[in-house]
Amino acid sequence: MLLLGLIAFVAILSSIIVLAYNDYFLLGDPVKPNNDDVKYIQSSRLLLNEGVLAYNTKERPSAFIMPGMPFLLAGFMAIFGQDQGGVIAFRIFQCLEQALSIYLIFWIGRRIFNNRVGIIAAIISALYLPDYFSSGVILSETTFRTILLLMVCVTILALERNRTSLYVLIGVLTAAAAYFKPHASLYPAVFLVLWWRDKLPWRLMLKYMFLMVIVYAALLTPWWIRNWVTFHEFILFTNSGGSPFLLGTRIHGQLPPEGFFEAYPQYDPKTLFQGSDSTAVQKGLDVISYGFKHEPLKYLYWFTLGRWVELYFHPFYSRPIWPINRPVMNVLQITLMLVNMAGIVWALVKCRFSRLLPLLLALSYFTVIYLPFVAFNRYGYPNIALLILFGAFLIDRWLPGYSRSDHPEVRRPSAL
Template identity: 50%
Template sequence: MFSTYIKEEASTRRFLLIVSSAVFILSVIVVLVHGDRLLLGDPLKLNNDDVKYIHSARVLLQEGTLVYNSGDKPSAFIMPGLPILLSGFMAIFGEEHGGVTAFRIFQSLLQALCIFPVYHIARYTFNHRVAVISTVLVALYLPDYFTSGSVLTEGTYRTIILLLLCAMITALHSRKTSWYIVVGLLTAASAYFKPQASLFPCMMLFLWLAYRYSFKEIVRFTATILAAYIVLLLPWWIRNVFTFGHFILFTSSAGSPFLLGTRMNYQLPSAGFFAAYPQYDPKTIFMGSDSDAIAKGLDILKYGLVHDPLKYIYHYTIGRFYSLYLVPFYLHDIFSIRKAVVWTIQIVIVSAGLVGMVWACIRKNWKPLLPVLLTIAYFTAIHLPFVAMSRYGYPMTFIFVMFASYAIAQALSAFQKAKTNRKEVNKHVESIGDHPGI
């Protein structure tokens, strides 16, 4: 798939370059016009993720220590991808606005480059027409421009996921070990920003079965992916062992999202829960170590499913889906375009995408659909037990855009066919009128 751009017709290459360039220019304009107004927190108070990342990058550059919510002491609270990347820009362009602005322009470049994998994934899944519509819709998607100007992991992470999906499709059809090494490396690279994608290559098993891989091939390529993944994550694991004296797979706060995910509308559990579990205090229920957090979350979930099952089932299904995908990752207005407008567009995109998903599954050969369907299924399922918010659903929006584009293309085809049929009927009627004696 990565080599297909060279083989594209000149008109297609020109189209992709024009769209990509436009996205880059608009993203840079957003960065230069809005600047720090897109920050979610106060750099002096360190009260949100973006300003904490900036602080972590500065300390990493000055002291060589990764900190986060830990003062000047080493931390494993977050994965180190963004602080390392941001500190690199600070080392070249300065620790204040220069480095941060350079990082934002880099994210603008990533947004522009994402046009290419989106086109190729859509073309592989459907056809050129759907790919063109998908490309245009992605280029017009406003949350992407907010992401370019933010200082968060989402821009880089989404780029890696797009490349990973392309690599998986290429590896599937080439059956080359080198491409499975790329799959393992990209999976590890994504884990340096968000660990959620670490089990994503497990979806390859369904693809291998669909394309009749032998058992020997499955074992060999599984080992290849795992080995590449381990090699790239080894520095993080070694650092944690030397720093904290024990092995830490990803972060030391992995249990907290599960506990926080039990909260509905940011409220405490009901009074009945605290009566049934007197060992918990409303003031401290969401505090404590990771192992305690998991136990608390399980107790809240068990109580809720017994005493208010419909509410909790809704919370972990429709409620989760709504929070992930129907709320746009658009936390600041761009060029005075209101959140309500973007929210409406998001609902239209996701709704049309769901229609297109059903339509495609009914009408189309199912094999080309498998990679994107498995992708959305995996990333939805992996977030169901935890906190669900637009930040986590944002990297998957391109899939809803693709299926919405398919629905649009099918609707246009149906309209054109109906129009052609009407013309033929009218011609037939006119021909009968010209020969009244027939």
């Protein structure tokens, strides 16, 4: 009953918040689109009215972004109207996704740890205000987080039940995630580690990996065909991959170390971090090469621990919700992350590593994948749900009523 109450609480409260705050959650100017959210709205309207998928190119077709978000938003606009109706309906949909995520978080916590950890994680998530902001903002993070949690759930089930249908579903979910964020595409690779742990016969490994790849490729084929027909070239995901790589080399908005522009006179300080094509990739490589040569410790921090801080220690909370303002949320986020990180350490000490592996691999994959690219709170937000599970494990140990028989390290090895 407590879990059902939490799910209902999140669904109702998030719906009230998005309806009450409405366009307060817009990050850009609808008249002069200057942020991703208003650009998504513009792209969705163009898709409905002209049948053209464009982003940052006015009415000319582009492959600047993956099509998941424009198509999803366009679907709601087609049913509820292209003005407020469609946008409000999409926000309500995100509220329902948040409510579903509460159950998924509980389910993962119960399977990896125990029932009480699942409940604690669900409570923390229900009180985590960035989730309510995410429900109102017109971005892909809420939908992607829901898919990510489903991927972890199905991963656990696939390992437990060893059914072909579950690996097919992993392929479907990976493709769905890639339509929003293409970096999810290599997620099935985590199974190589999990299968090795379980000593799965290599024939089954090949079979399951082949199924996941084929299903994924079949579902991505319409996008590849569209790009070939439109641009007469094969575009795997987007043609803007150079932009996040280049921006990821910029440390706190600063220019490269002193002497960079003398060493690379072909670049201009005013335009260095502009561009999204192959030239952007070369710029990024030059910045990294020069940076590691002249300020190695600074750049080593930025591409390792700095990425962790940028992803997880700053809340995805661009529009504060009463009564918690941004400075207070910053403190709460840091506190939560310290608890989560302590929970990871404690879980590694107290739990069987094999039990933690599906959760650790998912978290590691969706963290490491950002190391070469720009990383900030928006991109780290979907992973917070996974981190909260470790924090919940630590809190469970602090609470009265702890019993060893309720915890994973004393269960039979076969239990999952």
